[in-house]
Amino acid sequence: MATNIQSSSTTNMSPRKRSLVSLNSRRKTVEDFFPFNLLPVECQLHVLSFLNEVDKCSCALVCSSWSCLVRSWKLWRVADYRRGIMHLGQVGLLVSNREFERWKAWVHHYTHHLISRHASLLTLKASFDVGDRCNKWGELLSHLLDSVHCIDLGHLDLNWTFTLFEPLDLRIHSSSSSHQESSSHQDSICKMDQVSSFQELLAKLTKCCPRISKMKMHFDWSDLSVSLLTQFQHLRVLELKYFWVFKGVPPSTLQTLTDSLPSLRSLTLHILVPLRNLGISYTLESPCLEFLDVSPSRGLVFSRLKLPALREFRARKIVRGITLDRRTRLRIQSRWPCLYHVLRDGAPKLQALNNEKLVPTWREDSYSELSAILQQSCYCVQHLDSWLW
Secondary structure, three states: OHHHHHHHHHHOOOOOOOOOOOHHHHHHHHHHHOOHHHOOHHHHHHHHOOOOHHHHHHHOOOOHHHHHHHOOHHHOOEEEOOOOOHHHOOOOEEEOHHHHHHHHHHHHHHHHHHHHOOOEOOEEEEEOOOOOOOOOHHHHHHHHHHHOEOOOOOEEEEEOOOOOEEEOOOOOOOOOHHHHHHHHHHHHHHHHHHHHHHHHHHHHHHHHOOOOOEEEEEEOOOHHHHHHHOOOOOOOEEEEEEOOOOOOOOHHHHHHHHHOOOOOOEEEEOOEOOHHHOOOOEEEEOOOOOEEEOOOOEOOOEEEEEOOOOOEEEOOOOOOOOEOOHHHHHHHHOOOOOHHHHHHHHOOOOOEEOOEEOOOOOOOOOOHHHHHHHHHHOOOOOOOOOOEO
16 A cells, blocks of 8 residues: 555656756766866966966956966966057057056056066067156066066067057147257157167167067167177067168168078068168178068168078069159169169079069069069169159
């Protein structure tokens, strides 16, 4: 009788009721579903390395084990000071003093964060006016290099002439000539401070980060700066932009730079040739250079190239709006050979010119597409017959 009652009660049990699962079984199920903590530490760090800085900090709030992982120096390999405002879509903004102070606080907090994590940097990207005596951006970058592990730094993208945010100055300035002269003199002093601070920072980089292989920055082309730059013997990719001061580059200086960098494979130059030096032409020799881009330059003309490994060359003829009489123009142009002959004799492995692939027989005979490219990039008499430069 008792047996029948038990069987009937079991039969009448609600279908919604389920037998209880033990706590150990449930934990095992969860671990099987998300086994991240069972991975080796190196694998966990590799997974977290794909996150940006904000997401890494969010992960540190999940649990104590993740917090320990996020504190590892292996996760902090990039210092990007431009990240804080790139979402705005533009740079060089004049902002209120309050907004500027907020951004400045973020910069200092970000620096402290990298130092406290004992970051081991591979990439450094920054844009600060290092000559700014008030905000002392140069000292901030120097402090960062002294406080983190940067011996393995390989990529440097540095604009030392320009701060991305500037506070809006609402003071009323006098328009008198004396004030204008004082302002011009002050600007000259500021530029001298910039160069001096840049050279101090570059000297520190030669000691702290000798293995830099990719570098992009503005350059003043002074003898001291060139001497410091040539100490980066691991450089493979180099882009040098022009400085605010209108300064010419002696042909010997450019050749010294390429001679002193034996590992250089890619070179991009932003050079403004002063009007007084319009007749100057340059020679360039390098046994290993494979890519040369001088299209951002103005008035840069090559009379001779010796680049046996060069595969791609880019150049662009930029009209400045200078009116020259025919005699003066011909006297200057007569010093320059055609770019076609310079490349034919000095770049035996050249395959592309201004993003256009060359036909295999381009050295034996020119063709219409090549002539069109030369018309846009060569300063010789044949390809530049105009009084307007």
